[in-house]
Amino acid sequence: MRKLLFESLFRRPFTERAPSPDDAALMELAAEVGQAARRRLGRSLSIREVDAGSCNGCELEIHALNNAYYDVERFGMRFVASPRHADVLLVTGPVTKNMREALERTYDAVPNPKWVVAVGDCARDGGCFAGSYAVVGGVSEVVPVDLHIPGCPPSPMAMLRGLLALLERADAGVTVP
């Protein structure tokens, strides 16, 4: 273990290796998110993720936000275990009828001010699962949504961009339908 840790001291971080257009955009984004989050939320944005019935694809990419390439925590964003600690509810999936109440109760447990970000095509309107006897539909059918990030699933980069957009709008005091 010492060897690995020692190597890490001298190796450049993954986030700076082999810059490609994507990595460049990420660095640019890092600065912007940092400023907006600081103004509004004092250096922190706590996110509670709720899977309201997704296929797990969106969760995989949300996980990726925490890896060394995207390292979402350096922007002051972090995932928290309880909705009571959260500023943002990140909701995936078509909301299933079996999950509707759990989503409502999780939303109610988040203190104000709070924002809801719906992630993925299913979260907009049920996506390819719309019309099923077991599906309510999009997230906005159950809780008010401030922002939707499209994709099946959205890439980690798209999610970072989306969270930035949310911060800017929240900053301007505009409620987004």
Add this chain to the structure above:
Amino acid sequence: MPSLIDLMLEGRKIQQHHPWPRAVVDASVWKFAAGELAQGRWSLLGLWGEPTTVHMAIMDGDTAEIAIVSLDCPDRSYPSVGKHHPPALRLERTVKDLFGLSAEGLPDTRPWLDHNRWGVRFPLGDRIDALPTAAPYRFLSAQGDGLHQIAVGPVHAGIIEPGHFRFTASGETVVRLEQRLGYTHKGVEGLMTGASLERAVQLAGRVSGDSTVAYAYAFSKAAEAALELVVPDRAIWLRALLAELERLANHLGDIGAVCNDASFALMHAHCSVLRESVLRASNTAFGHRLMRNVIVPGGVTRDLNDEGREIIRAALDNIRRRFPALVELYDNTASLQDRTVDTGVLKPALAKQYAAGGYIGRASGRSFDARRTLAYPPYDRLRFDVPVLNEGDVNARVWIRVREVEQGLSLIGQILDRLPEGPLGTHAGHRREAREGIAIVEGFRGDVLVWLRLRDGRVERCHLRDPSWFQWPLLEAVIENNIVADFPLCNKSFNCSYSGHDL
């Protein structure tokens, strides 16, 4: 002792069913099959319904023969298999929930996927109105001094899928765990009915996000079996490439995540980087990080060009260079081994009884791997080992993944070296009459089974069975006598799918 072939002769064989036979049998043959399953002579691969029929897929583990027996139930009931063979319990509860067909003698008649929130009962059978009020779900009891219950979920603390776990604990020790699933039930099989092949394969690829390739692969193989299509060689090899990339990415993620649940974040950080490298290579090569919408009935929609080939090779080289140091780190960290060794032991007898697939079965002495046992192309022409261990603990499930990462690197290399030239697909054509097909594909988690009936270019009925159906119940067994704090570790080492199970 009769073979599966004899069993088929007892019934009326369905002509348009491929590649394995299906026969409609009477109740006595159905009961006989249930008895053989209970005796451990055969393995249950699946049990599913139609409005007035139940089907059961069975495998003879010794000969790798597979057959499907079907029983008509005009009076809406059939002899319970779960009464004799517990792996069928949840499947029979589900058949009741979705179709309203009752298993006579089923010891557990509580609903399973139906939480009385759909506004309708038996949505895939003869629908009736939902019950006016939802009866509370009765969890199984545990008796003893000083026992307490811990209710977890459906919304969990991490970024994971929803499900409910009800622990009964004595101090720190888990006395009983009972799962309650169904929260992510989306009615996929209902949406499948009447769908075109294009829409159906899209849905299949969204049953479980981490296995999108495996599901699209299994669905396509089943449709091709039904339509008797011959898939061109290049497509067959590209499919295996996609499947191995998916397996590699998931195993790398899992190895790190298991360690993370033992609070060993260093492994997680490094494994996540390797996983990301596979996803990025997949994105460049196939246009999507999870490789969605690439496999379709008849072939594949995207070719691999030189750039894609090179980027995959570069990712392989990178993993070959970095992974051994991580394996060494895992192996030499005593505090980590202290958590994983001897934790959550799955006994080989249980793995065999439940026909548990994937790393769960193979860490407990069950050598089944559809790529080897059923040897579907191109795996019949590839060199690879199927690692098997007998310890059955969290540690063994990590090591199976480690070995499968190594095998995966070799397999992907072989596929890239030998990828044949040629067309990417064949036209699915149009058949008016009913045709049925079944396929089993080895996903990263285990064997994914898809059975379907097509008629006039549309899906008449499609059943998709996730490997998790036969793994989730075993998690209840392995956690017994472990401490509550080790549950995340055991759970992650299983990594069952919620969405694939709930469907």
